[in-house]
Amino acid sequence: MLKLNVNNETSRLKAVVLGIAKSNGPVPKIEECYDPKSIEHVKAGTYPKEEDMILEMDAFAAILEKYGVKVYRPEVIKDCNQIFSRDIAFVIEDKIIRANILPNREEEIRAIDYIWNQIEPDKRIILPKECHAEGGDVMPWNDYIFVGTYSGDDYSDYITARTNMDAVIALQELFPDKMVKSFELRKSNADAKENALHLDCCFQPIGTNKAILHKNGFLIEREYQWLVDFFGKENIFEITKEEMYNMNSNVFSISETVIVSERNFTRLNTWLRQQGFTVEEVPYAEIAKQEGLLRCSTMPLIRD
Structure with missing residues (x-):
């Protein structure tokens, strides 16, 4: 059995x-895209090629x-985008919680059944439909x-709105000893630079007390300010709209001192090294065209 711990x-x-x-x-049709950035690249004829994305993921x-990490991969489903494993489930403490995601992505979850089945049944959580x-x-x-x-009342109008308040309440009930803190994100179906698809598109904690943050990703200024106060202004790397669009907050921590980052994130990577982090750079610019990056493609199962 797999003993989860995150x-x-x-x-x-x-x-x-x-x-x-x-x-x-194949390259998706515009109406099949889940986010404005993919739509942009479909229209421009620059949607990423499979062979380039395979190379990027192999580098990761x-x-x-x-670093001695045990890496599991989903079973391959023919003609299915399975890059973003972060979307399909997530682990908190010793429980795995299955995401209720866009209905046409249901089969992605089946591709990790072999992992799901190695987890004790009472640690597998399926949230209520709502x-x-x-x-x-x-x-x-x-x-x-x-x-x-x-x-917002227009939640259902946004294909980019992925997590609702019902889920926030359910998480609080599942983890009564934790403080569940929610943040309203800015959503746009049409403009990738005005859309925070997920929280990790505009914020991510790193190390033990630092964070990467993008102010415009948050709809409510005091919620953004709460994070600034929580981490301390001197511990925050504030990214620009362009850097958010290129997914600078979506790096991935292997440990408190080692961060995997995209090789083109020059300003961020320089700052991280100045802060004493080891930065492992990988090419990930093709995958970034689908509005997801390194954190999006991973689902941690065990952290010490």
Whole structure:
């Protein structure tokens, strides 16, 4: 049996599910896209090629293996985009919570059945139907669980709104000893620069007390300010709209001192090294065209 353990974003990683780019399927039609950035690249004829994405993911897998991480991959489903394993489930403490995701992505979950079945049945949680949650919106941070959400009456109009308040309440009930703190995110179906698809598109804790943050991703200024106060202004790297669009907050921590980042994130990577982090750079710019990056393609199972 797999003994799960995830209490935060940065403790030493032992086991992870990394998505897979094989048999990713043809370029989607515009109406099949889940986010404005993919639509942009479909229209421009620059949608990423499968072989390029496989190379990028292989580079990421090699770094994880270099640090002794056990890497699980989903079973390949023909013609299915299975890169973003963060969306399909997430682990908090010793429980795995299945995401209620967009209905046409249901089969992605079946591709990790072989992992799901290795977990004790009472540690497998399926949220009630009305609770929508994706792993990109959920961040365990020690005594807290940070959750990105959107509670507007027009929630159902946004294909980019992925986590609702019902899920926030359900998480609080599942983890009564944690403080569940929700943040309203800015949503746009049409403009990728005005859309925070998930919380990890505009915020991520790193190390033990630092964070990457983008102010415009938050709808309510005082919620953004809460994070600034929580981490301390001097511990925050504030990214620009362009950097958010390129997914600078979506790096991935192997430990409190080792961060995997995209090789083009020059300003961020320089700052991280100045702060004493080891930065492992990988090429991930093709995958970024689908509005997801390194954190989006991983689902940590065990952190020490």
